[in-house]
Amino acid sequence: xxxxxxxxxxxxKDALVRIxxxxxxxxxxxxxxxxxxxxxxxxxxxxxGYFTLVAWEGREPVGYVTYGPVPLTAASYDVYWIAVEPGxxxxxxxxxxxxxxxxxxxxxxxxxxxxxxxxxxxxxPTHRFYRATGFxxxxxxxxxxxxxxxxxxxxxxxxxxxxxxx
Numbered sequence: 001x002x003x004x005x006x007x008x009x010x011x012x013k014d015a016l017v018r019i020x021x022x023x024x025x026x027x028x029x030x031x032x033x034x035x036x037x038x039x040x041x042x043x044x045x046x047x048x049g050y051f052t053l054v055a056w057e058g059r060e061p062v063g064y065v066t067y068g069p070v071p072l073t074a075a076s077y078d079v080y081w082i083a084v085e086p087g088x089x090x091x092x093x094x095x096x097x098x099x100x101x102x103x104x105x106x107x108x109x110x111x112x113x114x115x116x117x118x119x120x121x122x123x124x125p126t127h128r129f130y131r132a133t134g135f136x137x138x139x140x141x142x143x144x145x146x147x148x149x150x151x152x153x154x155x156x157x158x159x160x161x162x163x164x165x166x
């Protein structure tokens with residue numbers, strides 16, 4: 001079955017929140033935060049500063065990515081959420097969503113994509129996914145989320161002559 005990726009419509013919000021919860025990766029607080037972001041995106045559209053692309057197979061949304069410009073930067077973008085239904089993980093949906101988001105970010109003049117995540121072992125598949133899609137760890141802040149749970153900031157530079165200073 002072929003996959004279609006397109007911008008989110010407000011009617012899809014609840015299905016995307018369900019996908020977030022169904023992954024099993026996110027805590028109740030994280031799912032609630034995703035719900036807030038998706039609600040803002042659904043209600044205010046581009047004015048929210050969040051952009052969500054949805055992957056569809058047939059008549060079902062199977063995953064999404066939410067990204068947006070980082071305030072007070074010239075060309076940096078955060079990837080806030082990426083989630084794919086468990087039964088469709090490992091089949092290229094996440095990679096397709098990330099590539100679509102990257103294309104939109106580059107079209108908008110973006111030069112850097114950032115993704116923050118926990119260092120917990122539970123997120124090892126997420127770490128592998130980011131590395132497989134061209135991201136590298138740019139920063140680590142130990143004991144950020146909790147004792148022994150570091151913040152990892154993954155980044156991907158997007159073309160152009162811009163270079164980050166180490």
